[in-house]
Amino acid sequence: MRLLITGGAGCLGSNLVEHYLPQGHQILVIDNFATGRREVLPELPGLTVVEGSVADRELVDSIFARFAPTHVIHSAASYRDPQDWREDARTNVTGTINVVEAARRAEVERFVNFQTALCYGRPERVPIPIDHPMRPFTSYGISKTAGESYLALSDLPWVSLRLANISGPRLAIGPIPTFYTRLKAGQSCFCTDAVRDFLDMSDFLEIVDLVLRDDAPTGLFNVSSGEGHTIKDVFDAVAAHLDVVPAEPVPIVPCGPDDVPAVVLDPSHTERALGWRAKVGFSETIKRMLCWYDAYGVSAIYSHLRPARANA
Numbered sequence: 001m002r003l004l005i006t007g008g009a010g011c012l013g014s015n016l017v018e019h020y021l022p023q024g025h026q027i028l029v030i031d032n033f034a035t036g037r038r039e040v041l042p043e044l045p046g047l048t049v050v051e052g053s054v055a056d057r058e059l060v061d062s063i064f065a066r067f068a069p070t071h072v073i074h075s076a077a078s079y080r081d082p083q084d085w086r087e088d089a090r091t092n093v094t095g096t097i098n099v100v101e102a103a104r105r106a107e108v109e110r111f112v113n114f115q116t117a118l119c120y121g122r123p124e125r126v127p128i129p130i131d132h133p134m135r136p137f138t139s140y141g142i143s144k145t146a147g148e149s150y151l152a153l154s155d156l157p158w159v160s161l162r163l164a165n166i167s168g169p170r171l172a173i174g175p176i177p178t179f180y181t182r183l184k185a186g187q188s189c190f191c192t193d194a195v196r197d198f199l200d201m202s203d204f205l206e207i208v209d210l211v212l213r214d215d216a217p218t219g220l221f222n223v224s225s226g227e228g229h230t231i232k233d234v235f236d237a238v239a240a241h242l243d244v245v246p247a248e249p250v251p252i253v254p255c256g257p258d259d260v261p262a263v264v265l266d267p268s269h270t271e272r273a274l275g276w277r278a279k280v281g282f283s284e285t286i287k288r289m290l291c292w293y294d295a296y297g298v299s300a301i302y303s304h305l306r307p308a309r310a311n312a
């Protein structure tokens, strides 16, 4: 493959680079390093890194002209500042349109997009089936849903994977790195009463392998274990791993205003269509993540959500 990975310096993107580069594929990454880091992509034969934004149409077109990708993984996304609607729209809507249009002209063989579970908004039922109505209500969710909708409007051979919380090398968002960092520093923690589904990186990489194949079905797929776990379950796993016994029970507070109490994706359509099923269970997923932090540490923590209040 000649593989273009947008947002390739991010968590998922850099894991994809590490997965596909050793297999001999040519890879070009475009990233503006808004939340990704240049240093996670070392200079290696077969890897080209371009600093810039997918919102820059001329740059995107010149990359397609020069690199001529056969496959695209669109992983770039803006979410860092929930108030910065314009940047979310520039990256997640205009940027996606730029990459989709260029990919159409280049007649790429596969276009793989990643979508947030926030596209479903506050779900009517959990686990959330793939045909659940989309009612996003955050800037990130709204703009990502618009981007995915433009992709769906195209005649590309496209796949959009609606992802559970993927954990693996360089994860710097969400409860696992937050609890790990705070408990290690002897700081207090609180849990929201939210329920989430967690997926190990190896299961994620396996489904990306599958959907990049020319003969794989196209369309929308939920990517999840289908199992919900509370944030308190994550806290307990981190505390046990670090041998921390909190003096007081950890406070459990209601979700913040733009959070969703329960997000668990129903993967049954994906399992039927692709023959894929998550293999790594919750405890092992969290354990692998924590062992990685033990070895490499936690980098900056970003969130697309406004913080829940400990005294709410």
Ligand SMILES: NC(=O)c1ccc[n+]([C@@H]2O[C@H](COP(=O)([O-])OP(=O)(O)OC[C@H]3O[C@@H](n4cnc5c(N)ncnc54)[C@H](O)[C@@H]3O)[C@@H](O)[C@H]2O)c1
Residues within 6 Å of the ligand: 006, 007, 008, 009, 010, 011, 012, 013, 030, 031, 032, 033, 034, 035, 036, 037, 052, 053, 054, 055, 074, 075, 076, 077, 078, 090, 091, 095, 114, 115, 116, 117, 144, 162, 163, 164, 165, 166, 167
């Ligand atoms: N990690 C998950 O569990 C998860 C869950 C649901 C959806 N997703 C989606 O997966 C994709 C990757 O997420 P991630 O967790 O790796 O996040 P991430 O922040 O680590 O990666 C996103 C990358 O996009 C880059 N970027 C941002 N704006 C850009 C722009 N205008 N042009 C070029 N690059 C830009 C960032 O610098 C970063 O390297 C995103 O599309 C996200 O919406 C991830």
